[in-house]
Amino acid sequence: MKSLWNEEEAKQYTDELGLRVYTSQLLGRDTNLVLHGGGNTSVKITEKNILGEDVDMLYVKGSGWDLETIDRPGFSPVKLDHLIKLANLESLSDPQMVNELRANMSLASAPTPSVEAILHATLPFKFVDHTHADAIVTITNNEKGKERIQEIYGDRVVIIDYIMPGFDLARLCAKQFAEQAHEKTEGMILLNHGIFSFADDARESYERMISMVNEAEEYLKREGAWDLDFSGAAATPPNIESIAKLRKDVSVTVGKPMILSTVSSDKMMSFSQRNDLATISQQGPATPDHVIRTKRLPMLGTSVSNYISQYESYFQTYAKNARDEKTMLDPAPRMVIDKELGFISIGKTAKDANIVSDIYDHTIDVILRAEKLGGYRALSGQDIFDMEYWDLEQAKLRKGGSSPEFTGEVALVTGAYSGIGKACVEDLLAKGAAVVALDITPEVTTMYSRADFIGLECDVNDEAQIKNSIKKAVLAFGGLDIVVLNAGMFPGGCQIKEMETDVWKKVMSVNLDANVVLLREVYPLLKASPKYGRVIFMGSKNVPAPGPGAAAYSASKAALTQLARITALEWGGDAIRVNTLHPDAVFDTGIWTEEVLQARAKHYGMSVQDYKTKNILKTEIKSKDVAELVSTLCSSSFSKTTAAQIPIDGGNDRVI
Numbered sequence: 001m002k003s004l005w006n007e008e009e010a011k012q013y014t015d016e017l018g019l020r021v022y023t024s025q026l027l028g029r030d031t032n033l034v035l036h037g038g039g040n041t042s043v044k045i046t047e048k049n050i051l052g053e054d055v056d057m058l059y060v061k062g063s064g065w066d067l068e069t070i071d072r073p074g075f076s077p078v079k080l081d082h083l084i085k086l087a088n089l090e091s092l093s094d095p096q097m098v099n100e101l102r103a104n105m106s107l108a109s110a111p112t113p114s115v116e117a118i119l120h121a122t123l124p125f126k127f128v129d130h131t132h133a134d135a136i137v138t139i140t141n142n143e144k145g146k147e148r149i150q151e152i153y154g155d156r157v158v159i160i161d162y163i164m165p166g167f168d169l170a171r172l173c174a175k176q177f178a179e180q181a182h183e184k185t186e187g188m189i190l191l192n193h194g195i196f197s198f199a200d201d202a203r204e205s206y207e208r209m210i211s212m213v214n215e216a217e218e219y220l221k222r223e224g225a226w227d228l229d230f231s232g233a234a235a236t237p238p239n240i241e242s243i244a245k246l247r248k249d250v251s252v253t254v255g256k257p258m259i260l261s262t263v264s265s266d267k268m269m270s271f272s273q274r275n276d277l278a279t280i281s282q283q284g285p286a287t288p289d290h291v292i293r294t295k296r297l298p299m300l301g302t303s304v305s306n307y308i309s310q311y312e313s314y315f316q317t318y319a320k321n322a323r324d325e326k327t328m329l330d331p332a333p334r335m336v337i338d339k340e341l342g343f344i345s346i347g348k349t350a351k352d353a354n355i356v357s358d359i360y361d362h363t364i365d366v367i368l369r370a371e372k373l374g375g376y377r378a379l380s381g382q383d384i385f386d387m388e389y390w391d392l393e394q395a396k397l398r399k400g401g402s403s404p405e406f407t408g409e410v411a412l413v414t415g416a417y418s419g420i421g422k423a424c425v426e427d428l429l430a431k432g433a434a435v436v437a438l439d440i441t442p443e444v445t446t447m448y449s450r451a452d453f454i455g456l457e458c459d460v461n462d463e464a465q466i467k468n469s470i471k472k473a474v475l476a477f478g479g480l481d482i483v484v485l486n487a488g489m490f491p492g493g494c495q496i497k498e499m500e501t502d503v504w505k506k507v508m509s510v511n512l513d514a515n516v517v518l519l520r521e522v523y524p525l526l527k528a529s530p531k532y533g534r535v536i537f538m539g540s541k542n543v544p545a546p547g548p549g550a551a552a553y554s555a556s557k558a559a560l561t562q563l564a565r566i567t568a569l570e571w572g573g574d575a576i577r578v579n580t581l582h583p584d585a586v587f588d589t590g591i592w593t594e595e596v597l598q599a600r601a602k603h604y605g606m607s608v609q610d611y612k613t614k615n616i617l618k619t620e621i622k623s624k625d626v627a628e629l630v631s632t633l634c635s636s637s638f639s640k641t642t643a644a645q646i647p648i649d650g651g652n653d654r655v656i
């Protein structure tokens with residue numbers, strides 16, 4: 001581990017809060033120090049209040065901010081002398097403590113200060129840095145953790161036995177620091193939790209953190225507990241139907257759809273196949289901060305492909321135990337370790353699921369290195385329980401807040417790179433769904449860079465590519481709830497007397513045949529949808545009101561509409577809803593260039609604007625309008641509707 005301090009970068013920050021922002025970001029850049037919101041920092045600054053009086057403020061990381069991306073507004077200013085007085089109280093409940101923190105800020109709009117604010121306040125240094133560094137928790141999550149820490153740092157650090165974060169920890173640290181600290185004290189190690197460094201200078205405090213963690217890493221290397229070997233794991237093709245089934249069970253237990261993300265890296269595979277997996281993985285997370293986001297214990301199954309006999313009973317026992325222990329708001333596990341698949345992380349969103357797998361990726365290093373050092377010893381079951389049922393965490397869970405309509409659901413859209421397909425992707429993402437976008441255009445893979453999106457290059461006429469895309473969708477998000485059959489082609493005007501056989505076949509193949517294959521392949525996944533499966537067919541105005549010169553297109557869309565009706569009949573018993581849209585005159589798509597529009601308008605002797613709005617409502621129909629209707633049809637508003645055919649054409653007298 002190296003210091004990332006850079007003079008050029010540092011020059012941009014001239015004041016104390018600026019430097020606090022800078023070194024906090026430096027900590028956040030190293031995932032072995034800080035991961036997804038873990039860790040916190042502070043700076044003590046004297047400033048003038050509105051009356052012109054000098055006041056000492058503690059600027060401490062606010063909740064909801066990550067050190068990696070924190071900026072000035074991420075630090076909450078709290079009156080320092082009040083915090084120090086609080087630290088002298090005999091007791092203070094955690095909700096009372098949070099109230100005191102919020103009520104003593106000098107900026108009403110600042111985020112809620114970190115629950116470790118009082119601890120920061122009591123350390124008599126301008127800058128305080130706190131992380132849950134992997135190397136430190138590796139050493140302290142060990143039978144002889146305390147002795148090893150003493151061996152490494154001597155009396156340069158104050159050592160605090162494990163106690164849950166919150167007021168009692170702040171009070172204990174203040175007391176122990178006052179008793180043990182001396183001139184050469186550089187830091188404080190909280191056993192089974194993490195490390196504090198401090199100094200009156202931003203760089204010094206940061207670099208003390210780096211050098212202390214570095215000493216821990218060097219110690220692990222000296223003890224032969226650093227290098228890990230993840231080679232030699234056996235791979236098995238994933239059984240995606242079993243993953244979807246597991247997702248359904250998890251979702252039903254939580255009471256809402258969840259995302260399951262499978263990581264089959266060499267590391268995860270190798271870990272999942274260890275003989276001692278049950279012993280080493282069932283102890284608990286490496287630091288209390290991880291308890292909340294990963295839940296206490298991983299769920300272990302021997303293989304997801306043999307779901308019924310192995311997972312189902314295990315899952316039910318897990319959920320029951322969790323419920324029996326106490327009224328639990330959300331008893332579902334957040335991770336599953338599977339011998340065939342590696343690691344499955346579970347979250348309300350794809351982002352949450354990614355956080356779980358990132359944390360566990362580091363936890364594996366911690367566990368395996370601690371094992372090499374003599375044995376991983378996580379927090380006791382009671383400590384983990386206390387953390388999980390912490391008043392503050394339960395309050396957060398209860399508060400919840402409303403989520404977008406499709407949160408936790410997974411949608412697949414074909415023809416997703418442009419026009420209506422792209423608009424559907426955007427609308428579904430905006431409404432909370434994780435989206436799998438299929439398109440023949442390779443650029444679909446880089447359409448967006450976000451956790452809840454995967455773009456897959458796929459020729460819908462290639463069965464193998466379809467199967468592979470669906471497999472990737474399930475590995476990424478755990479299943480499918482919504483399918484939008486949008487991919488299609490319009491070959492250009494052509495009378496039957498001039499129809500080329502190959503053109504006819506190609507249109508039928510893309511607009512009709514490909515969808516039959518896709519439907520067949522997604523059926524078991526839609527059937528396993530936690531709520532209900534939904535399919536939207538993109539028909540066309542040409543179905544109810546065909547025109548000359550579009551035989552192949554109109555016939556393919558008419559056949560597709562008939563396919564939708566049969567699908568609705570066959571799948572209704574599985575609670576899968578199937579509906580069809582008949583759009584018309586959607587001109588903001590790839591095929592309608594300005595030239596084509598002008599040519600068509602001229603053909604009718606109209607202006608482009610009149611041509612675009614030649615419908616009963618005299619309105620322009622955009623891709624976005626179609627996408628919104630797709631989402632609405634998939635929403636609970638239409639939960640009792642299947643086999644509907646809905647025009648979105650501004651009103652067409654031939655259709656009416």
Ligand code: ZN
Pocket residue numbers: 039116130131132165193194289
């Ligand atoms: Zn902490």
